[in-house]
Structures are given as C-alpha cells and as structure tokens.
Amino acid sequence: MSVAATARRRKRVNPLQRAERRQAIGFISPALLGLAVFTVLPVGLAIVMSVYDWPIFGEREFIGLGNYAELLSKSPDFWPSLRNSFLFALGYVPLNLVISLGLALMLSARIRGRAIFRVLFFIPVVTPMVANAMVWRLMLQPAGPLNGISEAMFGITLPNFLVDKNWAMISIIVMSVWAGMGYNMLIFTAALEQVPASVIEAAELDGAHGFTMLWRIVLPMISPSVFFASVMTIISALQVFTQPQLLTNGGPGTSTVPLVMFIYNTGFKFHDLGLAAAAAWLLFAIIISLTAVQFRAQSRWVHYEH
Amino acid sequence: MRFTKLAVGVVAAATALTMSACTSGTTSAPSAGGKTTIVWNMWAGDTDAEQKLRDQMAVAQKLVGDDITIELQTAPWADYFTKLNANMASGNVACVTAMNGQRLSGYTDAFVELTDADLAAMGTSRDKYSAGALAPMEVDGKLYNLPYDTASMLLFYNADLFQKAGVDLPTNDWTIDDFQKAAEQITAKTDAKGFAVSVDEFQWLSLPMAKSGLQAVNESGALDLTNPAFVEAASWYGDLASKLKVSDAVPSASDSGWTATQFETGKAAMIVEGTWMVGSLTAADLGFSASAVRLPSGSKGAYGVTLGSGYGIAKTCANKDAALKVLGALTGAEAQAVVAAQSDLPARTDSQQAFYDSLPEANRESMTSAFTSSFEGATGQRVTDKWTQVAEAMPNNLVSVYTGQMTMSDALTDLQSRFGG
Numbered sequence: 001m002s003v004a005a006t007a008r009r010r011k012r013v014n015p016l017q018r019a020e021r022r023q024a025i026g027f028i029s030p031a032l033l034g035l036a037v038f039t040v041l042p043v044g045l046a047i048v049m050s051v052y053d054w055p056i057f058g059e060r061e062f063i064g065l066g067n068y069a070e071l072l073s074k075s076p077d078f079w080p081s082l083r084n085s086f087l088f089a090l091g092y093v094p095l096n097l098v099i100s101l102g103l104a105l106m107l108s109a110r111i112r113g114r115a116i117f118r119v120l121f122f123i124p125v126v127t128p129m130v131a132n133a134m135v136w137r138l139m140l141q142p143a144g145p146l147n148g149i150s151e152a153m154f155g156i157t158l159p160n161f162l163v164d165k166n167w168a169m170i171s172i173i174v175m176s177v178w179a180g181m182g183y184n185m186l187i188f189t190a191a192l193e194q195v196p197a198s199v200i201e202a203a204e205l206d207g208a209h210g211f212t213m214l215w216r217i218v219l220p221m222i223s224p225s226v227f228f229a230s231v232m233t234i235i236s237a238l239q240v241f242t243q244p245q246l247l248t249n250g251g252p253g254t255s256t257v258p259l260v261m262f263i264y265n266t267g268f269k270f271h272d273l274g275l276a277a278a279a280a281w282l283l284f285a286i287i288i289s290l291t292a293v294q295f296r297a298q299s300r301w302v303h304y305e306h
Numbered sequence: 307m308r309f310t311k312l313a314v315g316v317v318a319a320a321t322a323l324t325m326s327a328c329t330s331g332t333t334s335a336p337s338a339g340g341k342t343t344i345v346w347n348m349w350a351g352d353t354d355a356e357q358k359l360r361d362q363m364a365v366a367q368k369l370v371g372d373d374i375t376i377e378l379q380t381a382p383w384a385d386y387f388t389k390l391n392a393n394m395a396s397g398n399v400a401c402v403t404a405m406n407g408q409r410l411s412g413y414t415d416a417f418v419e420l421t422d423a424d425l426a427a428m429g430t431s432r433d434k435y436s437a438g439a440l441a442p443m444e445v446d447g448k449l450y451n452l453p454y455d456t457a458s459m460l461l462f463y464n465a466d467l468f469q470k471a472g473v474d475l476p477t478n479d480w481t482i483d484d485f486q487k488a489a490e491q492i493t494a495k496t497d498a499k500g501f502a503v504s505v506d507e508f509q510w511l512s513l514p515m516a517k518s519g520l521q522a523v524n525e526s527g528a529l530d531l532t533n534p535a536f537v538e539a540a541s542w543y544g545d546l547a548s549k550l551k552v553s554d555a556v557p558s559a560s561d562s563g564w565t566a567t568q569f570e571t572g573k574a575a576m577i578v579e580g581t582w583m584v585g586s587l588t589a590a591d592l593g594f595s596a597s598a599v600r601l602p603s604g605s606k607g608a609y610g611v612t613l614g615s616g617y618g619i620a621k622t623c624a625n626k627d628a629a630l631k632v633l634g635a636l637t638g639a640e641a642q643a644v645v646a647a648q649s650d651l652p653a654r655t656d657s658q659q660a661f662y663d664s665l666p667e668a669n670r671e672s673m674t675s676a677f678t679s680s681f682e683g684a685t686g687q688r689v690t691d692k693w694t695q696v697a698e699a700m701p702n703n704l705v706s707v708y709t710g711q712m713t714m715s716d717a718l719t720d721l722q723s724r725f726g727g
Contacts, residue, residue: 141557163705251559251702
C-alpha cells in the first residue's frame with residue numbers, strides 16, 4: 001500500500017467519531033464562549049482601539065500607528081513607566097525565586113511543624129493583595145510600628161519609605177516578595193518531593209554534599225519547576241499594578257508608576273483609550289518576546305530526562 | 307479540521323453577539339406597566355453616606371410619583387470618576403449623574419445643557435440659587451448641572467490644643483502670619499503638630515491661593531502654576547512641612563484621607579478642609595472641641611473660591627423628561643432640606659437657613675459667621691480641560707516636596723510642563 005493511500009485511510013472518519021466530535025463541541029462550547037467573550041473580543045477590540053484616536057466619549061478617528069509613535073517619542077510618562085516595570089522585575093524576580101527556593105529547601109527537611117510553616121508562608125498568597133498592601137502601608141509609615149520600634153529601641157529614625165525616592169521602589173519590591181513568595185515555595189516544595197531518594201543517595205555515595213548537591217543534583221532535577229516559576233514570575237512582575245497603586249500611587253513623582261498603571265491612568269483617568277490600548281499592546285509584545293526567549297533558552301538548562 | 311471550524315464558529319458567534327449587545331446599552335429602562343426607571347449615579351464612601359442619599363431619594367421619590375422609579379448606584383469618591391469613565395466608554399451613563407465642579411470641564415460632552423426652559427420645567431430658576439453656587443456647574447457660560455450644595459474651604463481648628471499651648475483661638479480676620487505663628491507655637495508647646503499639610507487639590511491649594519491672591523489657573527483659563535508669586539506662596543506652604551516642621555509629611559501619595567485623620571485623631575491642631583466636612587470635623591464625639599474659621603488672608607486680603615457639586619442629565623439618557631423630573635426633585639426645596647439636615651450647605655438660598663439652624667448650638671454662631679464670611683467675595687474656581695490630570699499628578703510631586711527631596715518650584719514646573727500645553 002502506498003503512503004498516500006495510508007494517509008487517505010487515516011483521514012477518513014467513521015460515523016462514530018463524527019458523533020463524538022459533535023458531542024465534544026457541545027461540551028467545550030461553554031468554555032469557548034467564555035474565551036470568546038472575555039478574551040478574543042477584548043483583545044481584538046484593543047487592536048482596533050490602538051490604531052484610533054479613541055477618547056472615552058466623542059468622535060473616534062483612525063490614526064494608524066499614531067498612538068505608538070506618540071508613546072515612543074512624545075509621551076513624557078511612557079518610558080519612565082517602562083523603566084519602572086523593568087526595575088521592579090529586576091528586583092522582584094530574582095529575590096522571589098531565591099527566597100522561595102530557600103524556604104522550600106529549608107522546609108523539605110523533616111523538621112517539626114514544617115506543615116505549619118508552609119501554611120504560614122502561603123497565607124499572604126491567599127489574602128487579597130489590597131489587604132496586604134494596606135497593612136504594609138500602615139507599617140511603613142513614619143507613625144507606623146516599624147519606625148516606632150526603631151526609634152524606641154535604637155534611637156534611629158527610619159526613612160519615610162513610601163515617599164522617599166530611593167526607598168519607594170524597594171518598599172514595593174520587598175512587600176511584593178513577601179506577598180508572592182509562598183506560591184513559588186509551594187511549586188518548589190512539590191518538585192523537591194518528586195526528586196527520587198535513590199538519586200540523592202547515589203550522589204551522596206559519590207561524595208556530593210551541601211552546595212555541590214544543590215547545584216549539581218537538586219537544581220537540575222527540579223529545573224522544569226524553576227523554569228515554570230521563573231516564566232510565571234517574570235510575567236506577573238511586568239504586570240504589577242495593585243502594590244504601587246495602593247502603597248505609593250506611583251509616587252514620589254512618577255518613580256513607581258509601572259507600565260500597567262500608566263495604561264490604567266491613560267485610559268480610565270485621562271480618557272485616552274487609544275493610547276492606553278497601544279501601550280497595552282507594547283506590554284504584550286514585551287512579555288511575549290521575553291517568554292519566547294525563555295522558552296528558547298530552556299534547552300540549555302532545563303532537564304526533562306527524569 | 308471540522309472541529310476547528312466549529313470552534314472558530316462558536317467563538318465568532320459569541321463575539322458578534324457581545325458586540326451587538328455593546329451597542330444596545332440603555333440608560334433608562336421602561337418596565338412593566340409603563341413605569342420608567344431612572345438611574346441616579348452618585349459617590350458615597352460608606353453605608354452612612356449611602357443612607358444619607360437614600361433619605362434624599364425617599365423625598366424625591368414621593369415627588370416624582372409611582373410612574374418613575376429612582377434607582378441609586380454609588381461608588382466611593384476615589385473610584386467614582388473611573389467608574390463614570392468606564393460607563394461613558396460603554397455608552398451607559400446613568401440618566402441622572404453626579405458631577406463635581408472641578409471635574410466638570412472634562413465631562414461636558416457627557417451631559418445635556420440645562421436651559422432656562424429646563425429649569426422652568428423643573429419648577430426652579432437661576433435666582434433660586436445663592437451667589438456663586440451655579441458658577442462651578444457652568445463651562446463657557448453653559449449650565450450642565452444643578453448643584454445640590456455650595457462649598458468653600460475653611461480652616462478647621464482643635465480648640466483644646468490652642469488652649470493647651472496658650473494661643474488665642476483663630477478668627478475670621480486672621481492673617482497668614484497669625485496662622486504661621488500659632489502653628490509654630492502649638493508645635494513647640496504640645497505633642498501635636500500645629501498643622502497638617504495635604505496632597506488633595508483645594509485642601510492644599512487654598513493657602514497658597516490665599517497668600518498670593520492667585521489661582522492655579524489664570525483669568526484667561528491657562529494653567530499658571532509657575533507664576534512667580536504663586537510659586538513663592540506654594541513654597542512657603544511646602545516649607546511648613548519640610549523646613550518649619552509645623553506639619554508632618556504626608557506618608558504616601560495614595561493616602562488622601564491622611565490630613566483629615568491627623569485632625570480627627572488630635573495629631574494636628576489645624577487643617578484646611580471643605581465646608582462639606584463640617585459635620586465630621588466638628589462632631590461632638592471627636593473627644594475635643596473643634597470649630598472653623600475663614601481661611602487666613604494674605605497681603606492682598608481674603609481670597610477664597612466657591613466650589614460645589616451637582617447632578618446633570620446624561621446625553622445618552624433615553625427619557626429626558628423623566629430624568630428632568632427626577633433631577634428637579636433631587637435638587638428641589640424638599641430634598642435640599644434633607645441635605646441641610648445632613649450637615650451640607652444646600653445650594654438653594656431658601657434652604658440654607660435650615661442648615662445653619664441644624665448646627666450644634668455650642669458653635670452655631672461662630673460656624674455661621676465662618677461660613678458667611680467665607681462666601682463673601684469668594685471667586686469661582688477656575689480649571690483647565692486637563693485639570694483632572696493635574697489633580698491626579700499633584701500628590702506624587704507634593705509628597706517629595708514635604709519630605710524636602712524636591713523643591714516646590716521644581717514640582718510646579720514639572721506639572722506645568724506636563725499639563726500646561
């Protein structure tokens with residue numbers, strides 16, 4: 001039988017399969033409907049909006065790539081907000097990954113009460129970010145407990161964290177790491193549990209201990225999880241909004257306005273939906289490119305053998 | 307292949323369905339039995355504020371009768387305009403929508419102009435309103451909203467802290483120098499600060515305006531933040547926190563309620579706030595005796611502005627006649643009497659006495675004279691088309707001024723260059 005004939009036979013679908021496919025469409029149509037209404041439509045609309053001068057009300061005018069040109073050359077706040085998003089990501093992603101991995105490693109040892117610790121570190125992930133941010137705002141104020149303790153115990157007045165140009169971004173990063181580390185810790189914990197004891201034993205017999213064990217054996221074994229965590233953490237870092245909105249309102253000046261807050265302000269406070277949509281598309285392009293680069297680079301360090 | 311086609315078909319159909327739904331938004335819905343529902347959109351930060359609105363609505367509902375149902379929708383002040391923007395983007399602005407005088411210039415496209423004939427249809431006219439009350443509701447001579455209150459800024463003070471420091475209480479004739487001396491003495495002699503600076507627009511702008519006799523927007527309607535006389539007055543205001551230390555610095559640009567909280571908790575002896583705050587800032591349960599006076603005057607004499615908020619009718623409203631009835635009822639004498647009883651100064655002249663009568667007896671006389679002197683010769687506030695942006699950007703620069711990391715001159719020059727063009 002020729003190859004072409006085999007292919008034709010494979011393509012032929014029997015009535016049973018056809019019926020099953022119809023049923024499958026029935027089953028997934030609610031999900032598809034949701035996808036269409038909440039994803040495809042807004043994304044499509046955003047593309048259209050980005051090439052229009054689209055005020056919240058009034059006449060809309062097609063301006064081609066005018067919004068993109070304005071963002072890249074004229075808008076005074078676009079580049080600073082892009083820089084702020086990257087600054088945040090540069091601080092947040094490594095800190096988050098290192099701390100959450102550290103916690104997972106510490107809690108993978110058979111210590112007493114480790115389940116309680118895991119729950120404690122995971123709590124900030126499940127409490128609403130708004131509540132977290134409000135508590136941190138109270139804590140970081142000059143009249144808050146942090147400065148109170150420092151003044152009472154050491155006689156040192158701490159900086160006004162949320163309005164100091166050098167400390168505002170650091171405060172947001174620290175708060176975000178605290179709020180987000182529990183999630184990655186859980187992923188790393190699950191991965192560490194999956195590392196076969198036999199591999200560790202064999203490595204120990206070969207003389208691997210401490211840092212060598214971590215670097216040469218454990219990390220390569222859990223590298224798919226590290227890869228997943230780093231991809232997701234970078235994406236969430238570039239989408240940061242709630243923390244700066246509630247802690248600093250983007251201040252002092254524009255030093256903590258990330259790109260998403262720029263998009264929100266441009267669209268919903270300053271009424272320029274077209275410009276906001278264009279900025280959203282640029283953010284999308286940046287995130288998708290970074291993610292693509294990470295996927296391409298994964299062959300160098302992510303091991304799926306086991 | 308067929309499977310994919312079907313899937314794409316479902317997605318496309320749903321998209322088309324939603325798009326058609328988007329364009330058919332309506333803002334007044336005739337319901338069963340020929341009844342019409344008119345949505346009234348207004349800001350309210352908590353259940354108390356919402357209950358006050360419901361009390362006003364109950365009065366208005368009686369007046370409009372059973373054929374029209376008024377439905378109240380609220381959002382907190384901080385989110386109100388964002389929600390309104392979203393409603394506008396989707397063509398779903400409530401028939402009767404609240405608007406604040408400072409924000410109106412950016413929203414005139416959303417409202418119908420209210421003509422004298424409209425006012426007559428509502429059983430009212432321009433002469434029913436106190437002097438200056440309609441000015442914040444007008445842009446380029448066109449009236450877009452009917453005010454429910456008229457407002458000005460006052461200097462609120464904590465009399466207990468003044469007595470503790472041995473400083474004479476403020477008067478309506480106070481000058482900026484008197485204010486500064488008192489703030490310094492209270493800061494030196496008590497645990498509290500003499501004053502609390504603010505990052506909110508008129509809460510902070512009022513004293514620089516009073517000192518310089520200038521507004522942030524000049525008489526020709528252009529943003530004028532870098533006027534040397536205004537910069538000098540604003541720098542003096544910033545120095546109250548950064549150099550004279552008679553005020554703490556605002557701890558975060560996102561903490562807009564900070565100033566009022568400082569006063570209410572007895573940490574600051576004086577603040578500048580709007581007349582609409584008189585109920586909570588002079589409340590008997592504060593734990594100290596509080597009152598208010600006219601803003602201190604600068605070298606050019608007293609200077610204040612009239613502010614206010616009101617309701618307008620959305621251009622997209624499907625039933626303007628019913629909306630006019632509701633608007634007339636919500637801003638009429640009966641509802642204004644409720645506003646007066648709720649510690650807000652009504653915009654209608656004939657309802658204002660009820661407000662003064664409702665003030666606590668202990669400081670009724672002093673508050674009445676503070677109010678009347680504040681409105682004497684007050685000018686209408688001026689804003690530009692980009693005023694919302696300016697007001698949004700101000701706090702972020704001001705927090706740096708108060709900590710001394712930025713000069714007021716740099717802060718104002720930055721705002722002028724971003725929004726002055």
